[in-house]
Amino acid sequence: MSSELITDIGELTTQDPELGTLHDAALVIEGARVAWIGPASRAPAADASVSAGGRALLPGWVDSHTHLVFAGDRSAEFAERMAGRPYAAGGIMTTVDATRAASDEQLLAHGRRLRAEAEDGGTTTLEAKTGYGLDVESETRLARVSAEVADVVTYLGAHLVPAGVDRRDYLDLVTGPMLAAVAPYARFIDVFCETGAFDPDESREVLLAGRAAGLGLKVHGNQLGESGGVALAVELGAASVDHVNHLSDADVEALASSSTVATILPGADLSTRERLAPARRLADAGVTLAIASNCNPGTSFTTSMQFCVATAVLQHGLSLEEALAAATTGGAQALGLSTGTDAAGTLRVGGFADLQLLDAPSVTHLPYRPGVPLTRATWRRGIRSRASR
Numbered sequence: 001m002s003s004e005l006i007t008d009i010g011e012l013t014t015q016d017p018e019l020g021t022l023h024d025a026a027l028v029i030e031g032a033r034v035a036w037i038g039p040a041s042r043a044p045a046a047d048a049s050v051s052a053g054g055r056a057l058l059p060g061w062v063d064s065h066t067h068l069v070f071a072g073d074r075s076a077e078f079a080e081r082m083a084g085r086p087y088a089a090g091g092i093m094t095t096v097d098a099t100r101a102a103s104d105e106q107l108l109a110h111g112r113r114l115r116a117e118a119e120d121g122g123t124t125t126l127e128a129k130t131g132y133g134l135d136v137e138s139e140t141r142l143a144r145v146s147a148e149v150a151d152v153v154t155y156l157g158a159h160l161v162p163a164g165v166d167r168r169d170y171l172d173l174v175t176g177p178m179l180a181a182v183a184p185y186a187r188f189i190d191v192f193c194e195t196g197a198f199d200p201d202e203s204r205e206v207l208l209a210g211r212a213a214g215l216g217l218k219v220h221g222n223q224l225g226e227s228g229g230v231a232l233a234v235e236l237g238a239a240s241v242d243h244v245n246h247l248s249d250a251d252v253e254a255l256a257s258s259s260t261v262a263t264i265l266p267g268a269d270l271s272t273r274e275r276l277a278p279a280r281r282l283a284d285a286g287v288t289l290a291i292a293s294n295c296n297p298g299t300s301f302t303t304s305m306q307f308c309v310a311t312a313v314l315q316h317g318l319s320l321e322e323a324l325a326a327a328t329t330g331g332a333q334a335l336g337l338s339t340g341t342d343a344a345g346t347l348r349v350g351g352f353a354d355l356q357l358l359d360a361p362s363v364t365h366l367p368y369r370p371g372v373p374l375t376r377a378t379w380r381r382g383i384r385s386r387a388s389r
């Protein structure tokens, strides 16, 4: 197994509670994992060595919410929205039609392009949802392709009742044959619990069927109104509830006394001009937060976790430390990847060598230089996926 020493790290953010942040540090990668972390002056020899030149190194981003595999373009809908038309769930069907019409090769190539774009921006763990197929064959195909481009696949057959399909028949499909076909590829089941999509009772039925099939639970909740999605997610012990733009005091209290992660999606908040998720209020209440890109063609066509982290600081009122935690360990918790050999989001000896080197001396530059792509190099599972600029 070959080893690589990264030395002369000006600031090493580990997100590990014991290690914290180190200065003038070094890190050794052996195979896919971190073998050593400590002061640069005491670094052991390795097969290869690279100088970080005093720059900042931190864990790769854990992007816990994307809809990465799709076809088609919704820029016209976006332009209309910027001219004042509000976002509505119905736009999803535009992408469903384009996705059904695309070949496997087109979907895979497009998904891989977006995954590479995310990795160039420092993302090393990424979730992807189905939900642009909405029939058994198309959802299964999306799950299969997603499993090739993402680390974690989530089944979102309950994204919308497709036009022309009876509601009850569709729920039976989503909780029956579609679930059976998709479950082998998926770790989670998700539901869009919102006006225009699925109400809380329908959402509960979907989630319970997923749980019975062995899947973890996620909810798209409280994006466009107080949909009941947060209460349902907490009631069922979901791993996360995502969007969380419209929250009652009871929603915040319920989240604070649960282990359900509240995932904020700054790209969607801005691209839909939705009320910003009350991240400050949630953090003050002690809720565990995740930040994700929600990369999708309708509400958030970005793979940039750096943009989302910077926005969470500049617009949502999180401190940089809170935002970094939400984009690493918070995302890992939302994906059930906090502990064990597959754990993500921290740098520690024995853990995955999933890391990014910034073209900056400190992580403060992430929100300080908004819009500037700062990731100089990314290592995923010990393999460097981007050459130095």
Ligand SMILES: N=CN[C@@H](CCC(=O)O)C(=O)O
Residues within 6 Å of the ligand: 067, 089, 091, 092, 095, 192, 220, 223, 268, 294, 296, 297, 298, 299, 300
């Ligand atoms: N809100 C539901 N689903 C996606 C958007 C889907 C779409 O409009 O294509 C989201 O997370 O924002």
Ligand SMILES: [Zn+2]
Residues within 6 Å of the ligand: 065, 066, 067, 220, 294
């Ligand atoms: Zn989503």
